Amino acid sequence: MAYQVISPIMNYFLANNMAKEYTDIEGEMCQFVQINPTLNNSFQEPIYFGSQTMLDGENATITGIEFLTPTSLSNNTEGLVNDYSNSTAKYGILYISDLKRQVIAQLPLYSLVTQNNGGKIKFTFFNDQVWQNCYIEFNLNNFTTPTQPLMFNVYYVPKIKN
C-alpha cells in the first residue's frame, strides 16, 4: 500500500476547495457556451451571456472555464468560424457575477486558454453565480465580424435537489 505525505497547509488547501491535483477531473459535466459580440462594443461595454439556468449557482458549481481559440475549435456546430485567438483574448476579461450583480471573479480571457497554460484548465469553485449576469468586457473594439461568436467550455458539477 502506498502512502502519500501531505503537509498540513496543503491539506488545508485541498479540504477547503482552494487547490486540487492539476490532472484532476475538471467537472462532472461540460457545457459549450457561445456569446456574440456586437459591432460597436468598446471599452467597458459589457457583453452579457444568455440565460443558462443549468449554470446558475442554484443548480451547479462551476469547476472550470476554458476560452476556446481556433487552435482548439475552428468552427461551432452551426459552421460559424471561431475568429478569436490570443490576439483578441489579451483584450478581454470575463466577469462572473451573482444575483445582485456583485462581481465574484475577474478572469482575463488569455489566462482561460488552455494552450497558454501548458494544457491546464483554470479550476474554479463558483457557487453563487447567475449565468445571465456574467459578461465579458473588451478594452478595444476588435469585432469587425461580430456575427462570429466567442466560444467557451464551462465545466460544472450539478447540485442534487430533492
Place this chain on the structure above:
Amino acid sequence: MNNLIIKRSQLVEAQFTGTPAIGKKYAFTQVPNISRNNIIIYGFEVFTATQLVTTPSNNTVVPAAAVNAIVITFVDDNNVERIYQIPYYALVSSLNGGFIRMVKPFILNLTKSYVQAVSVTNISTDQVASVNLYYSIVGE
C-alpha cells in the same frame, strides 16, 4: 502537483506614475471593496501586455520585456511584508506551466502593498503592474 482553484478574484494594479525609478515603491490603486483588510488571499497571478493589454481602468500593462524587471511585496494586516520582493516573472501563469502561485492564506493589507522596479529600461510612465488576487472573504 496541485493547482489553485479560483473562488473569488479581483484585478488590482500598481501604476508607475512619473518617470519610473529603480527601487521606488509604487502602491496599489485602492479598491474600496477589498481595502479594508477584509480579504484572505491564497494565490495570485500577474500579467504583462502579452496576456492583458489594458486593465479595466484603461491603463496600459507593462510589456513582456519588463517581466524580469519588477518585484512585488504584499503586506498583511499586521504590517508584515509576507511576500517580500517576489519576482514578477514567477507569478505569470503562462510562463510557469499554467500553475498559479499559492501562498499560506493571509489577510491582505492592499493599502500598504507595493511594487518596485529593478530596471526601468522597458517600463514607461503610467504603465501598470496588473495582479489578479485569488481570495476568500474574511468570515465567509
